[in-house]
Amino acid sequence: MTVLRRVGLSLFAPVLAVVVALVISSLVMAALQVNPLRVFEVMLDFGETPAQQVTAIVVIVNRAIPLFLAGLAVAVAFRMGLFNIGVEGQYRLATIVAAAVGAAVALPGPLHILLIVVVAVAVAACWAGIVAVLKVTRGVSEVISSIMLNFVALGLASYLLTGPFRGSEEGASIISTAEIPESGQLGGLNAVFGAIGLAEPPRQLYGFLPIAIVVGVVLAVLLNRTRFGYDLRVSGLSPSAASASGVDARGMVIKTMLLSGGVAGLVGLPDLLGTTHSYTTDFTAGLGFLGIAVALLGRNRPLGIAFAALLFGFLDRSLVPLQIADFPASVVTIIQGTIVLAVVVANEIARRVARRNAERGSGQAPAAVAGDGGTGPDQTSGGPAGPAGDLDQRQGARA
Amino acid sequence: MALTGVTGDGAAPAAPAGEAYAVQLRGITKRFPGVVANRDIELRVRRGEVHAIVGENGAGKSTLMKTLYGMHRPDEGQILLDGREVHFKSPADAIAAGIGMVHQHFMLADNFTVLENIVLGSEPTKGVRLDRAEARRRIREISDRYSLGLDPDDLVENLGVGARQRVEIAKVLYRGATTLILDEPTAVLVPHEVDELFGNLAELTREGLTVIFISHKLDEVRRVANGITVIRRGTTVGTADPRTTTVRQLAEMMVGSELPSPETRTSTVRDEPVLVLRNLTVRTVEGRALIEDVDLTVRAGEVVGIAGVEGNGQAELVDAIMGLRPLASGEVHLDGGTTGDGGSAGLEDITGWSTRARREAGLGFIPEDRHRQGILLDAPLWENRILGHQTLPPAAKGPFIDRKAARADTERIMAAYDVRAPGPDTLAVALSGGNQQKLIVGREMSSNPRLLIAAHPTRGVDIGAQAAIWELLKDARAEGMGILLISADLDELIGLSDTLQVMLRGRLVATLDPAQVTPEELGGYMTGARTAAGAA
Numbered sequence: 001m002t003v004l005r006r007v008g009l010s011l012f013a014p015v016l017a018v019v020v021a022l023v024i025s026s027l028v029m030a031a032l033q034v035n036p037l038r039v040f041e042v043m044l045d046f047g048e049t050p051a052q053q054v055t056a057i058v059v060i061v062n063r064a065i066p067l068f069l070a071g072l073a074v075a076v077a078f079r080m081g082l083f084n085i086g087v088e089g090q091y092r093l094a095t096i097v098a099a100a101v102g103a104a105v106a107l108p109g110p111l112h113i114l115l116i117v118v119v120a121v122a123v124a125a126c127w128a129g130i131v132a133v134l135k136v137t138r139g140v141s142e143v144i145s146s147i148m149l150n151f152v153a154l155g156l157a158s159y160l161l162t163g164p165f166r167g168s169e170e171g172a173s174i175i176s177t178a179e180i181p182e183s184g185q186l187g188g189l190n191a192v193f194g195a196i197g198l199a200e201p202p203r204q205l206y207g208f209l210p211i212a213i214v215v216g217v218v219l220a221v222l223l224n225r226t227r228f229g230y231d232l233r234v235s236g237l238s239p240s241a242a243s244a245s246g247v248d249a250r251g252m253v254i255k256t257m258l259l260s261g262g263v264a265g266l267v268g269l270p271d272l273l274g275t276t277h278s279y280t281t282d283f284t285a286g287l288g289f290l291g292i293a294v295a296l297l298g299r300n301r302p303l304g305i306a307f308a309a310l311l312f313g314f315l316d317r318s319l320v321p322l323q324i325a326d327f328p329a330s331v332v333t334i335i336q337g338t339i340v341l342a343v344v345v346a347n348e349i350a351r352r353v354a355r356r357n358a359e360r361g362s363g364q365a366p367a368a369v370a371g372d373g374g375t376g377p378d379q380t381s382g383g384p385a386g387p388a389g390d391l392d393q394r395q396g397a398r399a
Numbered sequence: 400m401a402l403t404g405v406t407g408d409g410a411a412p413a414a415p416a417g418e419a420y421a422v423q424l425r426g427i428t429k430r431f432p433g434v435v436a437n438r439d440i441e442l443r444v445r446r447g448e449v450h451a452i453v454g455e456n457g458a459g460k461s462t463l464m465k466t467l468y469g470m471h472r473p474d475e476g477q478i479l480l481d482g483r484e485v486h487f488k489s490p491a492d493a494i495a496a497g498i499g500m501v502h503q504h505f506m507l508a509d510n511f512t513v514l515e516n517i518v519l520g521s522e523p524t525k526g527v528r529l530d531r532a533e534a535r536r537r538i539r540e541i542s543d544r545y546s547l548g549l550d551p552d553d554l555v556e557n558l559g560v561g562a563r564q565r566v567e568i569a570k571v572l573y574r575g576a577t578t579l580i581l582d583e584p585t586a587v588l589v590p591h592e593v594d595e596l597f598g599n600l601a602e603l604t605r606e607g608l609t610v611i612f613i614s615h616k617l618d619e620v621r622r623v624a625n626g627i628t629v630i631r632r633g634t635t636v637g638t639a640d641p642r643t644t645t646v647r648q649l650a651e652m653m654v655g656s657e658l659p660s661p662e663t664r665t666s667t668v669r670d671e672p673v674l675v676l677r678n679l680t681v682r683t684v685e686g687r688a689l690i691e692d693v694d695l696t697v698r699a700g701e702v703v704g705i706a707g708v709e710g711n712g713q714a715e716l717v718d719a720i721m722g723l724r725p726l727a728s729g730e731v732h733l734d735g736g737t738t739g740d741g742g743s744a745g746l747e748d749i750t751g752w753s754t755r756a757r758r759e760a761g762l763g764f765i766p767e768d769r770h771r772q773g774i775l776l777d778a779p780l781w782e783n784r785i786l787g788h789q790t791l792p793p794a795a796k797g798p799f800i801d802r803k804a805a806r807a808d809t810e811r812i813m814a815a816y817d818v819r820a821p822g823p824d825t826l827a828v829a830l831s832g833g834n835q836q837k838l839i840v841g842r843e844m845s846s847n848p849r850l851l852i853a854a855h856p857t858r859g860v861d862i863g864a865q866a867a868i869w870e871l872l873k874d875a876r877a878e879g880m881g882i883l884l885i886s887a888d889l890d891e892l893i894g895l896s897d898t899l900q901v902m903l904r905g906r907l908v909a910t911l912d913p914a915q916v917t918p919e920e921l922g923g924y925m926t927g928a929r930t931a932a933g934a935a
Contacts, residue, residue: 225800225802226799226800227789227790227795227800229800230800231789234775234778234782234786237775237777238771238776240772241773241774243772244721244754244764244773245758246757246759246789246790247755248754248755355828
């Protein structure tokens with residue numbers, strides 16, 4: 001009973017959000033004289049042959065991997081009340097530097113890939129570190145500085161791409177860095193499908209999948225089971241109580257931003273190592289911003305983020321079929337947008353329900369949100385809704 | 400002891416039976432989960448008087464005023480304005496009924512003019528445009544009538560604190576308020592501004608307005624008020640006539656003397672000091688001293704009580720010892736605990752240590768505001784159990800948190816310290832204030848600190864929990880813990896302390912023997928009416 005209630009309540013907000021978003025987007029579609037039922041049908045249609053269906057799943061998962069990583073990067077900062085909007089710039093800059101380094105060296109296979117990963121993580125962490133340093137030394141809001149640094153990072157990436165890291169021919173229509181040699185490419189996992197008796201799709205399932213899963217598990221353990229994670233979550237729940245308990249607020253901001261940035265550095269790697277093998281002018285953009293939505297929907301828990309990333313991957317996959325069926329692709333954007341809005345509202349509702357339950361039911365089963373560390377709903381709503389407030393408190397505590 | 404001019408309920412200075420009070424509250428009770436914030440409040444305010452409501456912080460003054468201003472609804476009781484019962488659903492209803500609130504913290508937009516700030520929210524319009532001429536005329540009229548001395552076109556950012564407060568007053572008058580609630584209006588003012596404010600209040604009442612004045616500064620209350628109602632522990636304990644009541648009598652009413660006794664008598668004070676402060680000075684960023692040259696020693700088995708009117712540097716002193724606030728100068732020394740052969744390791748200079756290092760070295764902390772510093776409301780009890788002790792057993796296992804051991808130890812604390820809750824996974828928000836406080840006390844005691852800082856350890860808890868916490872502090876003292884007790888409850892201070900220090904404007908101004916001193920004398924030292932030289 002209690003377990004059921006607990007699971008029920010933690011699922012309540014995201015499910016409610018998705019349902020509300022579907023209803024609102026149906027209304028919008030109806031207003032645009034598009035039949036929403038037909039749209040949903042197209043979105044759910046994975047094709048007739050097994051090969052087509054497996055391909056559709058591969059496309060969804062391949063898209064979900066970077067979204068999952070971006071969601072994790074945002075969530076780590078959210079959990080301590082920091083709003084890292086800079087994931088976009090962090091991963092773009094990290095990816096181009098990693099692509100250039102990867103193309104410039106020749107190392108045996110695993111080492112080569114490891115080097116690329118380490119470079120990407122280091123670059124993104126440093127970039128996020130600027131935000132942290134500005135915050136602890138000058139009190140600059142991380143929201144402002146990370147947005148601004150996005151512009152700087154994108155500009156810097158363009159400069160590097162057209163200047164020192166340029167690998168493509170003069171006059172080529174798409175400018176790119178030099179291709180990473182074979183030893184630095186990560187093979188696909190399609191053999192898995194063969195092994196479990198499914199048709200091997202023409203597209204490769206990214207070999208980065210296991211790495212992403214490991215990162216997710218490590219972060220879940222780090223946040224919920226370690227002293228560091230405890231300090232981080234306490235800082236998010238109550239900066240003043242954290243300081244009084246001996247958490248060094250400044251140090252925590254720096255460590256958390258470095259961690260968040262480090263994870264952000266991985267965001268571009270599934271695509272880079274799996275398919276493109278070089279950074280180009282049309283390299284996947286916008287993952288950082290989608291990551292914020294994914295983190296919100298997943299309530300800042302790694303497992304939730306994984307599901308949210310799969311949902312967003314599913315929505316993104318339907319872009320092409322929708323266009324083929326002559327529906328406006330913006331339908332997907334509308335659904336994604338309404339999910340984000342609905343999830344913010346639903347999280348707040350869930351938080352109030354949980355609080356009221358807790359306040360009322362001293363004799364009853366303990367509060368539902370206690371689940372995995374017990375920081376869920378307040379955290380999710382506190383992150384986006386009140387970064388400014390949190391900031392003030394922290395600065396107050398420091399002054 | 401009978402108080403002159405102090406009366407119980409029915410005997411309030413008799414108004415003719417038919418005459419209605421401007422504001423009358425009957426039997427107001429307001430409950431929050433786990434606490435009764437107000438109980439059976441009786442308040443009668445006549446038209447044209449300045450009526451003061453006095454009580455300690457946390458006595459329930461603010462809750463009461465929020466009820467009167469429509470910010471929440473009472474669970475029981477009636478509000479009568481001019482004899483008619485009213486029900487406020489929101490502050491808008493209260494404003495419509497002529498009640499205005501001047502908040503302690505000003506709610507003004509700095510880069511707007513006085514006029515713009517005053518009309519904000521109730522702008523006079525001509526068509527769709529703001530009718531500045533009309534607004535200016537009315538503001539001039541209000542300003543002249545009550546001698547507020549405001550120029551509608553001044554920018555608020557150019558005004559001093561006193562003038563800003565007058566803008567706030569003009570704001571509520573502009574909305575047609577006939578009853579003004581002033582929440583601790585003098586807290587932000589310097590003395591001559593206080594005089595000006597009192598002049599303004601006299602103008603207001605001369606024009607027939609009613610002022611409700613909330614304060615805990617008793618001398619000011621006696622200067623300005625025509626009537627006083629005293630609140631203690633959420634209920635009105637009586638009214639007093641400022642002309643015939645002394646500050647001492649008021650203080651006695653505020654603090655009360657029929658409380659359960661926190662007394663400890665046999666001394667357990669040992670020789671070795673556990674905390675020594677030398678020339679401790681803390682300044683604001685602007686360089687104003689918050690605490691100045693504080694020298695203090697707490698010995699093992701000793702309770703040192705710090706008495707003082709709130710805001711005289713006690714909070715800063717606690718922060719300085721905890722390492723939460725940088726020192727301008729001075730040193731903090733803490734006993735390093737016992738060595739292997741049972742002897743003391745001696746004092747260590749912890750001035751430069753982080754808060755965490757201090758806590759690990761044996762500094763326990765019961766914070767003044769538990770919701771701000773002591774507890775995570777949205778976290779389960781076991782996570783609250785390890786808050787502040789997350790680097791020590793049973794919480795820590797290498798770099799990991801030992802959740803099982805933490806839960807088990809939470810259950811132990813719940814049993815040993817009578818924390819009433821379903822289990823270690825309950826959210827802290829589900830507990831009453833008293834149970835939250837017992838959890839905090841239990842957790843701080845469990846690490847066997849050398850020195851415990853107990854800031855208002857029984858604030859906002861019911862009588863039962865209060866007695867339990869007092870017992871725990873006495874037991875710890877008997878076992879050789881040094882305790883620094885900060886409290887506003889004079890009986891608690893006198894009853895528990897072995898030594899009393901009085902803090903006034905950031906300095907320790909008197910050292911008293913709690914066996915000799917009465918609450919009245921102590922109150923005198925706290926307000927500066929008595930000095931160490933004069934009495935000792």
